[in-house]
Amino acid sequence: MSEWQEIKLGGLIDINQSSIGRNYEFENIRYYDISSIGTGVAEDPKNLSISEAPSRAKRIIKDGDTILATVRPGNRSFYYFKKARENDIASTGFAVISPKNNLIDNKFLYYLTSAQSFTNYLVSNEQGATYPAITPSVINRVKINLPPLPTQQKIAKILSNYDDLIENNLKRIKLLEESARLTYEEWFLRFRIDGKKLEIDQATGLPFGWEKVKVNSLVSHYIGGGWGEESISDDFSDEAYVIRGTDIDNMPYGKLEGAPLRYHKTSNLASRKLQNKDIVFEVSGGSKTEGVAKTLLMTDNLLEQFNNDVMCASFCKLVRPKEQCLGNLLHLSFKYLRNSKATEVFEIKSASSIINYNWEAFIKHQDLIMPSHDVLLNFDKKVDVLVNEIYNLGHQNQLLQEARDILLPRLMTNVIDTDELDIAV
Numbered sequence: 001m002s003e004w005q006e007i008k009l010g011g012l013i014d015i016n017q018s019s020i021g022r023n024y025e026f027e028n029i030r031y032y033d034i035s036s037i038g039t040g041v042a043e044d045p046k047n048l049s050i051s052e053a054p055s056r057a058k059r060i061i062k063d064g065d066t067i068l069a070t071v072r073p074g075n076r077s078f079y080y081f082k083k084a085r086e087n088d089i090a091s092t093g094f095a096v097i098s099p100k101n102n103l104i105d106n107k108f109l110y111y112l113t114s115a116q117s118f119t120n121y122l123v124s125n126e127q128g129a130t131y132p133a134i135t136p137s138v139i140n141r142v143k144i145n146l147p148p149l150p151t152q153q154k155i156a157k158i159l160s161n162y163d164d165l166i167e168n169n170l171k172r173i174k175l176l177e178e179s180a181r182l183t184y185e186e187w188f189l190r191f192r193i194d195g196k197k198l199e200i201d202q203a204t205g206l207p208f209g210w211e212k213v214k215v216n217s218l219v220s221h222y223i224g225g226g227w228g229e230e231s232i233s234d235d236f237s238d239e240a241y242v243i244r245g246t247d248i249d250n251m252p253y254g255k256l257e258g259a260p261l262r263y264h265k266t267s268n269l270a271s272r273k274l275q276n277k278d279i280v281f282e283v284s285g286g287s288k289t290e291g292v293a294k295t296l297l298m299t300d301n302l303l304e305q306f307n308n309d310v311m312c313a314s315f316c317k318l319v320r321p322k323e324q325c326l327g328n329l330l331h332l333s334f335k336y337l338r339n340s341k342a343t344e345v346f347e348i349k350s351a352s353s354i355i356n357y358n359w360e361a362f363i364k365h366q367d368l369i370m371p372s373h374d375v376l377l378n379f380d381k382k383v384d385v386l387v388n389e390i391y392n393l394g395h396q397n398q399l400l401q402e403a404r405d406i407l408l409p410r411l412m413t414n415v416i417d418t419d420e421l422d423i424a425v
Helices: 106-114 117-125 137-138 149-186 300-304 324-339 359-365 371-411
Strands: 007-008 013-015 028-032 045-050 058-062 066-069 078-080 086-092 094-099 143-146 211-214 220-223 240-243 260-261 279-282 295-298 308-313 316-321 348-351 354-357 366-371
Touching: 007 078, 007 300, 013 137, 028 324, 058 094, 066 106, 078 106, 086 094, 094 106, 094 137, 106 117, 106 149, 106 371, 117 354, 149 324, 211 359, 220 359, 279 324, 295 324, 316 324, 324 366, 324 371
Parallel strands: 028 086, 240 308
Antiparallel strands: 007 143, 013 094, 028 045, 058 086, 066 078, 066 094, 211 366, 220 316, 240 260, 279 295, 279 316, 348 354
């Protein structure tokens, strides 16, 4: 590492270089708040007019910038903007980190700040108990080992190859999810199958042989309850994974972070073991827009990633269809109802700071469209192909992320020497 040098990061970067002022030229902004950014991923920003934007919408983002959450840095919320829009704005809860020209490669800087060791450093310098946070000065004073610029670019290229594959898989997953949604709406809202409009029974307003049924007529049982006792003995299970409401959004994308737990074999939790085509339905959460009524469909290929020992956690219902071929229909129906707010039975009530979903009213009173059995089987088969591909791509991403995360610290410390590698940058 003779050409590497120890240096303070502050000499290589600018933090929060540009902010919205009185003469800001755009009337509308694309706003990234804390909820928009995960670990290396970004959800769609909020499109807001300047007049309705919150006071925290200040930080201007430019090409090659890295944004890093300064509140609860242990949550690892950061993202690299390869191509920023002119009106991309970050909350003041982020540090917008920009590389100084010819001193540090912008993508190398991103990987440096995304390393677990960098997160550990930030967490060790947090201040505040309720909202632990760090200041830009903490970032500026961290000491790093900086390789020559060509080496930085090689390291960034190696790691970028993994991220490019992950990003491509994420795009494919989004397309597959959209295809499943459109298939459901085409068949069950517009009554068109493979482009052909079905003949409608005027008495019911549905295709012949179809009917409206209540949710509970399609469900064999649903289970609620607590976690159960955790311990280790002959009466307790091996370590299992418990799927929480917070895992619902992440699991299709390969972020399998279920909480490991040993449970008593005769406890309530033991009865919540998930099977193929079961649905995890979140009934409690922190807000009306986050969590409540979100659903996750379990499949054999997803369960295999947890060695088929997966539990449905408290604050969720395990919903088991009477027939496995009903799983895709129930899941997509639930998603449609939640996203479209198409039903008043999706009643949400508050108890203290927890938002509770009125599950009993929903399952007893909500109508769903039930097709003829042959149509149901064809629909389930068609959607199965899409869902299995989604979970396969998510599993690929999990493996790619693990490989990248193993490489990253070794490249950053020159354990893996890149000098002899022929890499175009």
